[in-house]
Amino acid sequence: MGKAVRTPQPPRIAVPSTRIAYWQLPASVRDRIGQIVGMVTAAESAAEGLNSAVAARLHTPDGRYFVKALSVEHRWVWTQQREAEIAPYVDTVAAGLIARIVEDGWDVLLFDALAGHQADYSPDSKDLGHVARLLTRIGELPCPGTPLREAEQRLAAYTSDDMLRHFAGDCLLHTDLNPANVIVNDDDARIVDWGWATRGAAWLDAAYWVSWLIAAGNTPQAAEWWAAQVPAWQTTTSEGVTAFAEANARMWAEIGTGSTDAWTTGILAASAAWRQYRQASA
Incomplete structure (x- = not known):
């Protein structure tokens, strides 16, 4: 597999399309x-x-x-x-x-159509265990040969070249852990909206989850505890997690500039809070 070209990519804008019936x-x-x-x-x-x-x-x-x-x-x-x-x-x-x-x-x-409800990421929600197991199951899937964007390519605009090595890998990633994409029923959880599927390091989906957990009211420490329930989280390093938290915060700062949309401003603030937590813990 060839090395990804580190060309900065446009961020995923929160509102790309006008909804019609x-x-x-x-x-x-x-x-x-x-x-x-x-x-x-x-x-x-x-x-x-x-x-x-x-x-x-x-x-x-x-x-x-x-x-x-x-x-x-x-x-x-x-x-x-x-x-x-x-x-x-x-x-x-x-x-x-x-x-x-x-x-x-x-x-x-x-x-x-999936039966169930959109995931509740708030502290003490019974859905959190289901989502951790869902991310574990995603991590067990083989990465298909179909063309996918590379994680380091998508994050290249938001971190230094020497940090991109933490994000490279051959695992299938979803990358959009917005709770609206996760449907939970009594037995398990499933995730929809795979249009931005990505190839990268195995732990990244758990990392993408952290900011959404914080946005739902979890502390950064508690959010990282839940991420650690996904086995792939053990494959990263403290330096890698901090590098991602910083890149993710920069990405959302770019996306959210001038936005008054509640969920955009919420995830922007959560990503900034996680970045500050990682910096203070370093």
Whole structure:
């Protein structure tokens, strides 16, 4: 495998797309969807996240499904293809992909709808153990040969060259531990939205989780304790964790500049708090 080119990449902006209702898709697209899942009798738009123009739970007489769609002209439409490519490799930890449709200017992904609730990351939540086990299961998956972004490439703009070695690896990563992406039921947890799947060091998904735990009210120390429940966390070093915390804080500072969106400002503050904790502990 060739070495990743350390070219700074644009950050994942929090609001890349304007949300529209399922019924605003062209009739030809909805007809194609109906041919696959049956007549759609109701569609409930997702309240969280704006990474897709359409994100909705579909109701049919025979079942429940989830649809994501982006215009083929959107600059992030490649994430639709990436998610479709990665789906067969993550079906034990994600929602099952039913079909990808490219029709009338729209790129559409159809999934089985997951039963459960969005993860609660607050202190003492019973969901935290489920999420730690989910990250453990992701870490056990083989990394597919499909093209993926490299972790060190994605973080290159936010740290020094000599720190990037901590992030390199050959493990499959999700990288977006936003609780809206994690669905928990009585038995386990699954994670959706794999469009930004990445190849890198095994411990990084647990590291990405830390800031979200802090944003939900956990102390940095408690958040790191939960990260340590993921076996891959033991493969990193204190220097590596600090390097990531600093890079992650810089990334969110860039993304969140001028934002008044509550979850963006929340994760920005949490990332800064973790960085300060690591610096004080050094």
